[in-house]
Amino acid sequence: MRNKLRLCSVIAMLAIMTFAFAGGAAEKQETKLRFIDVSPSPTRQEYFTNTFEKFKQETGISVVYESVPWDDAANKLTVLGASNQLPDVMTTWAGWLGQFTEAGWVVPLSDYIGSTKDEYASTVTELVWKAEQELYGNIYTIPDGMMVKGVFVRKDWAKEVGLDLDMKKGWTYAEYFDAVYKLTDPSKNRYGTSFRGSRGAFDPLFVYLESLNGGSAYAADGSSLMKNQEAVDAYKKWMGLYLDGCAPKDAINWGFVEMVDNFCGGLTGTLINDSEVTATALANMKDEQWMVMPMPRSDKDGKIYNTVNSPYAYSISSSSKNKDAAWKLIEFLTRPDNNIEYCKLTGLIPIKTAVGDDPFYGPNGPYAAFVQQLNDPAMVVPVAFGPFNYTDMHQGMMHEEMQKYLLGRQDAQTSLFNVVNELEKRMKAYLAENPGSAVEQPKGLL
């Protein structure tokens, strides 16, 4: 009998403990928010902790700073999302939104934004938010700053080989390719381009292919516009930069870090990347060594097809128990004074119109080429891969198919068509599953 009682008490105790853990701790009186940064650095951490201190003084709400290195961020947030443990406010990346909205991990922000919409720059309202509304039916993020792509060029090397580069005049893709070949000189250990062969490699290539179709990737029924000889030829031209020796052989495995390191370290002559790299170039290179050219114009219609997005954006998780306080924090972080301080630190363009004409972003500042493109009537923002979840493709198939072609395992057409066929399949499935939805269209800024 005694043994039975003991057994019962052990089981009851275990059950109580288990459900107590499952139920979570009791709610606390003081409002405390959790914030996670997915791209931590000492500078960013210092900015956030100081700003959170100011926020607490103004509102009485305290914020706990958490971070996860960028390479692990997608995994960590996915695991936190699946276990309903996401922090109240997150810095997220636009590429995750398809997955996050599909899983219901982030809350719509339209009602919170309300009448303050006019305070934001047109890049935010007309591009980021318009795209989110088209793709996901609502606004889910507030950008932390804006960035646009440009071509970082070794000014000193260009001068040596007689290249006449004028930022204001810009260049075409044909001129860009020509410059890459001219800047290549293996005898001096110089390569024309920081070729991206690994994760993210398909992104700039996709934009180049879109420049042949007026910035579009799909027909109205979801069929791909990239399954033709013109696209295959363009694909070969792009990949030719690697195959013709304009990039080190190791570049087949290069991601963002290697590309930037090798440009700033003096191995490569050009680098296509976002304005955020400006801060790294400013810190590691001499002024006479580098410059930024706008993205090349399309050889077909003369327009600049360039992505404009925010590196990260603030969003509120649906598991937050203090959503109103979380919104207050986002409002505070994006207040003009705080936002401009943040943008200067991280190399971005501010998101609110009230920041005025700061000389840092003027025609003689380091961001001139980027701001110039945003004011260019010929600039068009091409469409994204699609409103569906493509994280798996982005982390695998897209660059693996490119690598197979670069290694001679399959021909260019097979490599390109394998990717665009998969994109087409997903786009058509999305359109079928979402009656009334339509294929995204390219957007002009002005």
Added chain:
Amino acid sequence: MGILALYIIGVAAACALGMMFIRRHTKGRPTTYSNLSARRKAEPYLFLLPTMLLLLLMFGYPLINSFIMAFQNYKLTAPSKIRFNGLENFQKLFSETDIWLIIKNSFIYVVVSVSGQFLLGMTLAMALNKQFPFRGLYQALVFLPWSFSAFVIGLMHRWSFNGEYGVVNDLLMKLHLIGSKIAWLGTPGFSLAVVIMAMIWMGIPFFAIMILAALQSIPADVYEASYIDGCGPIRRFTKITLPYIKPTVIITILLRTIWIFNSFDLIVVITNGGPANYSQTLPSYMYTKAFASYDFGLASALGVLLMTVLILYVTLFLKATNYNKAGNFS
């Protein structure tokens, strides 16, 4: 969470029942011969109980769960669409274009790494078994790689074999062994070779430690008798040394094979499976599938496949090496 709670309660209840059963058959009875014998029979189970409990708690649940997930459409990004899908994950797995390349890589990776570690570890152990000045210092130095984390070793090799700035290319060029730089990490074949080299370098000390311990336990009088009998060094090695260290060698090879087969950290750090899956092995591919596409169903199917292969290997290996009779000189 509910299933986990039920599982924990189930394990606790099973243990409590087991203990009650043992106590019922042993407690409060006169210590007759039969009772004493029952107690002795129960003793090993009591000693095993804490370990079994820990194993069941820490490994049992994930194991059962991953087995269930292998037959489910289980994507972390679509929790509302989780359902049983029969053998779909296994079909998908074997229809992947690179699966045979990955299986081939896994085989090469395991066989070459284990052989390299064993041969070099054995040589090192034999050398360290002799007395020479500063042997202790030398021993500490050569065993150092085993204390490094795989991440550090991975980074070290990634930089050493960097095609542009790496020390390996620099040395080979200065020695006029190569005319131009080799893209070690960007060339099929070489990328896997670099990972294997790193794995061998990291694992030699473990083999050496284990074999050295076995060598030092061989009674000196056996060797003395062999000298008196005029036995040569090769015969001494094959007839005395090898039989004595055989149980250790078998168990070490077995353990290292399992560990190497399951390891993916070095691959992820050095090449991330690239280029185009040429250095990808089954576990690193499983990791990629689980944490790049969040397809836990497919990753679990791969896990079940890995487990099956390892169980088969262990059974065959122990049978082939006659492990039960190893070290039996009677």
